[in-house]
Amino acid sequence: MKILFQLGKYWLFIGSLFSKPEKLSVYRRRVLEEMEAIGVSSIGIVTLISVFMGAVITIQTVYNLVNPLVPLYVVGLVARDTMIIEFSPTIIMLVLAGKVGSSIASEIGTMRVTEQIDALEIMGINSSGYLVVPKMIAAIFISPFLVLISMFVGIAGGWVAGTLSGVIPSVDFIKGIQYNFLPFNVTFAMIKTVVFAYIITSISAYQGFYTEGGSLEVGQSSTRAVVYSSVLILIFDYILTQLILA
Amino acid sequence: MIEVKNVSKGFNGKQILSDISHVFEKGKVNLIIGGSGSGKTVLVKCMVGLFEVDEGRIEYDGRNFSEMDFRQRKPIRQEIGMLFQGSALFDSMTVEENVMFPLKMLSNLSLAERVERVNFCLERVKLPASHKLFPSEISGGMKKRVAIARAISMNPKYLYCDEPNSGLDPRTSIVIDDLIMEITEEYQMTTVINTHDMNSVISMGENILYIHLGKKWWTGNSNDIMHSGNKELDDFIFASKIMQNLRK
Numbered sequence: 001m002k003i004l005f006q007l008g009k010y011w012l013f014i015g016s017l018f019s020k021p022e023k024l025s026v027y028r029r030r031v032l033e034e035m036e037a038i039g040v041s042s043i044g045i046v047t048l049i050s051v052f053m054g055a056v057i058t059i060q061t062v063y064n065l066v067n068p069l070v071p072l073y074v075v076g077l078v079a080r081d082t083m084i085i086e087f088s089p090t091i092i093m094l095v096l097a098g099k100v101g102s103s104i105a106s107e108i109g110t111m112r113v114t115e116q117i118d119a120l121e122i123m124g125i126n127s128s129g130y131l132v133v134p135k136m137i138a139a140i141f142i143s144p145f146l147v148l149i150s151m152f153v154g155i156a157g158g159w160v161a162g163t164l165s166g167v168i169p170s171v172d173f174i175k176g177i178q179y180n181f182l183p184f185n186v187t188f189a190m191i192k193t194v195v196f197a198y199i200i201t202s203i204s205a206y207q208g209f210y211t212e213g214g215s216l217e218v219g220q221s222s223t224r225a226v227v228y229s230s231v232l233i234l235i236f237d238y239i240l241t242q243l244i245l246a
Numbered sequence: 247m248i249e250v251k252n253v254s255k256g257f258n259g260k261q262i263l264s265d266i267s268h269v270f271e272k273g274k275v276n277l278i279i280g281g282s283g284s285g286k287t288v289l290v291k292c293m294v295g296l297f298e299v300d301e302g303r304i305e306y307d308g309r310n311f312s313e314m315d316f317r318q319r320k321p322i323r324q325e326i327g328m329l330f331q332g333s334a335l336f337d338s339m340t341v342e343e344n345v346m347f348p349l350k351m352l353s354n355l356s357l358a359e360r361v362e363r364v365n366f367c368l369e370r371v372k373l374p375a376s377h378k379l380f381p382s383e384i385s386g387g388m389k390k391r392v393a394i395a396r397a398i399s400m401n402p403k404y405l406y407c408d409e410p411n412s413g414l415d416p417r418t419s420i421v422i423d424d425l426i427m428e429i430t431e432e433y434q435m436t437t438v439i440n441t442h443d444m445n446s447v448i449s450m451g452e453n454i455l456y457i458h459l460g461k462k463w464w465t466g467n468s469n470d471i472m473h474s475g476n477k478e479l480d481d482f483i484f485a486s487k488i489m490q491n492l493r494k
Binding site for chain 2 (some may be wrong): 020022023026110113114115116118119121122123124125127
């Protein structure tokens with residue numbers, strides 16, 4: 001029953017975001033600010049994680065394909081497809097669930113417990129729309145760029161690690177990343193990214209918006225935001241894969 | 247004028263306010279007093295629409311606020327300014343941006359007009375040189391003054407203050423009280439203050455509503471309150487040694 005109650009409350013919250021919109025000019029500026037906060041400030045961590053993901057995938061694939069019947073360029077192919085289909089959209093969005101999700105929940109939660117949201121309501125402003133919609137639009141728009149960066153940097157990281165450590169010649173790796181490339185895999189990754197970006201922002205904002213109490217509860221909301229977002233990302237990763245690729 | 251008519255409110259089966267009726271008069275400082283947990287904050291939140299009343303209604307100059315939806319309430323909300331207990335300034339904005347925020351969101355003023363209005367409001371609360379500071383960089387008293395500046399930026403007809411002196415030293419409390427009284431008289435606002443600060447009650451109480459156990463227990467002004475003959479009110483007013491000595 002509690003799950004159903006929370007589900008109903010969540011959908012009412014989502015409905016309230018768009019029911020009473022404020023001036024468009026206000027949203028435009030806030031979206032740009034949020035893009036900077038959510039996207040630009042995450043480029044560093046996304047790059048770092050992607051380089052090492054690509055490097056580890058490459059080296060592990062080499063050591064698990066010790067078979068003369070399997071051509072070495074398969075390593076490049078595996079690294080490419082693993083990064084594009086799964087690791088870049090899913091792992092990077094899980095990382096963003098931790099970084100961005102906790103930030104959204106704690107920011108909105110703190111505004112709730114310090115009566116800043118009440119102040120917005122009393123002014124006659126749709127507080128949920130004003131606070132959440134720009135974050136949602138910004139995350140949905142900027143996350144695909146982060147994931148594209150991750151794909152590129154991850155594959156490059158695999159190439160650098162593979163060639164520098166001498167486990168795979170550069171020619172084989174490059175042949176592998178060009179072999180039988182399916183552009184739809186990138187489209188599939190983008191679809192997943194957009195869905196995950198919506199999950200992260202909406203769940204985290206919901207947790208923050210209904211925080212009650214003080215700093216302890218803000219921390220709890222932040223933790224719940226990360227846990228629920230991560231679990232839902234994994235569930236929807238399976239659902240989308242089943243629906244689109246199966 | 248704000249009229250509260252037969253308002254009742256409860257949470258999870260527990261009655262917090264029972265059948266409260268009162269008139270908050272225009273151009274006066276109206277006080278709501280009562281002990282902790284008496285229901286005065288719930289009453290104020292019902293009056294500004296943060297809580298919906300279970301029974302009864304709130305009227306702003308004859309307009310039934312309780313029966314309106316979000317859109318219908320918007321014009322009345324724009325006539326309301328509120329000073330929160332913790333000031334509720336937006337952390338990510340400077341003092342200037344905080345005061346300008348309602349103007350930007352709710353008015354059609356040009357940037358130059360908004361800046362002029364912000365300067366006027368900040369000068370009115372005696373904070374002329376703090377535009378670029380963030381809330382984390384100013385004192386509690388300054389935060390209250392910025393919050394007052396923000397509350398009056400839209401030239402409100404109704405001003406609510408939730409425990410305006412909490413966390414302030416006595417001298418700063420007097421400054422804030424004086425400021426609220428001056429603004430109320432100057433703009434002929436209906437000011438409603440929720441407080442349990444006895445200095446404020448004595449110095450500002452033109453129309454006092456005392457709430458006890460969620461009920462309207464006593465009404466009067468600061469002249470009447472010292473000899474009301476009401477046991478619960480006397481227990482509340484004369485709880486401190488200073489007030490007991492004053493009574494003697």
